Amino acid sequence: MKPECVITGMGLVLPCGTGIEAASASWRSQQPCFRQLPPELGSGLGAICDVSTAGIIPPILNRRLDRVSRFAWVATHHALLDADLDPTQIRDRIGLAVGSVTGGIEASEQFLRPYLAKGPAGASPMIFPNSVAVAISGHISTAFGLRGCSTTQLAREACFFAALDQAMRWLRLGMADVMVVIGTDGLSPLFGELLQRSRLSARHGLPEVGSRRGLLPGEGAQAFILETRDRAETRRARIRASIRGLTSCAPATPDPKARGLALAEAASALTPIPPDAWIAGSSGHPILDEVECALRSRHPRWPQPRFPKTLWGEFCGSGGQLLAAAAVDLAPSVLITAPASLGAQFATAMEKP
């Protein structure tokens, strides 16, 4: 029997605000958080995070961070506080798993534009290290003294779940006692431009699942402290939720219907009885919507899905926003599906005490 993994702390940086209360209020209201992007972040609509770093990130370091790392730092700070965990006591046994689609993009753009225009004279050695996504985990591990195993995972719209998967494996194999799992994304002009010009972003109106209108980008970070139930109970930690199962599937075909049916099969194995709530990953992106449409047709008895990405944006934590929504939802048992336009897709079952 695999040891059960539980969430003992959460730090949420979302376009609706920072913290669990802000996320809960936003989830209850179901009000979308999109607004006009400022020029430094792109154009069109997006879900932006206005995060306060005061008292959390020293100003001299804050200036050197890109948005993804800044969000991840604040989210981790709140998650460790929420878990009442002092990482310095077990620093060699705390691991880190990060999922990010946009990690490194902001810095790459900032590095490349002057470098390509001016040559070596335009290259900044300060920016370059942030151009790789692993920089996020470097900043976080250094800031909080986390010296355990660490990985940064990429899986299109479901990067966070790939990180969660690895984190649960490390806990179960005894490679770590505690895992910090982070999904983080930041907006940047290049990324926004690519989404718009590829016709993935909604040009008119807000994203609506099934409308084929397109997605709207969002940014943010969600950090979760994961432990085995035994360890959490031993240290008398408050258990916010239990991850009852996580499964992935990667159909060989890009056909959305086949991808939906494969995800349905994977999710069925997790929840033989219908869950109380279903948090779904559709975002207005035609492929993702079609995947979950096929999934719904296979499970007519499941509750109506709810879509965090239509409130907080696509990416916005690489899928971490789905787990955040599940955690603040009032339902005791929640199924989370994280489809992807290609590659691995995930389903997760969460239960709350």
Place this chain on the structure above:
Amino acid sequence: MKRVVVTGLGFVSSLGLDAKTTWAGMLEGRSGIRPLRHFATPREAIQIAAEVDLPEDAPPTRHTSRCERLAMLALEEALRQAGLDLDSGDPRRRGVFHASTAAGMPVAEAYILARQAGERGKATEPLYQHCSIITDRVAERIQAMGPRSTVMNACSSSLTTIAQAWERLAIGELDFAVAGGADVLCHTTFGGFSSLKAMDPNPCRPFSVDRAGLNLGEGAVQLVLEPLDLAQARGAEILGEVVGYGASSDAHHPTAPHPEGIGAARAMDMALQVGRLHAEEVDLISAHGTATPANDGVECLAIHRVLGSAARGVSVTSSKSQFGHTLGAAGALATAVALLALRDQVVSPTLRLDQPDPACDMDCTPLIPRERKLRAALVNAFAFGGNNMCLALRRWE
């Protein structure tokens, strides 16, 4: 836990497009570090790297990057060697674990250059040439429907992919897995390492007293890994055994290693523990050995810390002296070198090691290959952000 073995190896490098040519070149003391021939960066002072000479008859096509071509070339060799029947078996029990740091960067760079020149640029390409596209391509080729992982741990990425594959095979989740990495030159990494003053304008000299930095390189390695019982049942040739790995973070600095090598030592120590290896059994270390002033001394310090007196008997080699630093592919290349060394009982040389650094007081296999008994090996890869990985291998007898 099941025992996990390597039954297929594909090796594309600046020394050759397959494992046989590459390994022969290494043992002949050849270096793949040469003046740039394919990648153009005329404004940079440094004009050398270890580039792969891809066949001219297969030019890059739309939606197929240079990185993907390297990766798929290595995959075909690995599959040929493994001799798997891809048309039978459960595709959900096949996994793909792949890494690259620069896979999509050349496309993004071309887009920015086009925009700077006032052109429209191909906006769909940078999104399509996401690093995970190669993972998907590999999965498509082997008809895999099981787990897929794309790791973005910079220089330790592909060692992480092999560790992840080992983990899943060892607990019986998969029938086989492909793990590895591929990387190519791009303006971001070339300009970036140049701006950090981390590159040597001449071919690099790992573990030398006068080492002056790294050279960048290209390459790809793909491994086919299987549980021992399945490999033996189908009569596969076994190249070596993966017995475990260790991972750690320095929690110290964005680019510099911990000066005492504490994080690196913890990763190596964990690899020994997980792999149930004694320090005395380790005869080979396929080192990270970048030839930067900071890395090599710290790595030697870490080796001493972990192996203790056994460090005196270990052979250390740095394949960066042949292939340059292949970044996301580096861990997989170093693993391939260790597997071939264990198989043939010969350590490939660290080139240009005329004047060893007294701080690196081990047998760093200077200049010429060394035949010796090799029972087990550690493979190191250390990355930006203080991300450390170590893989433990055993000779298959």
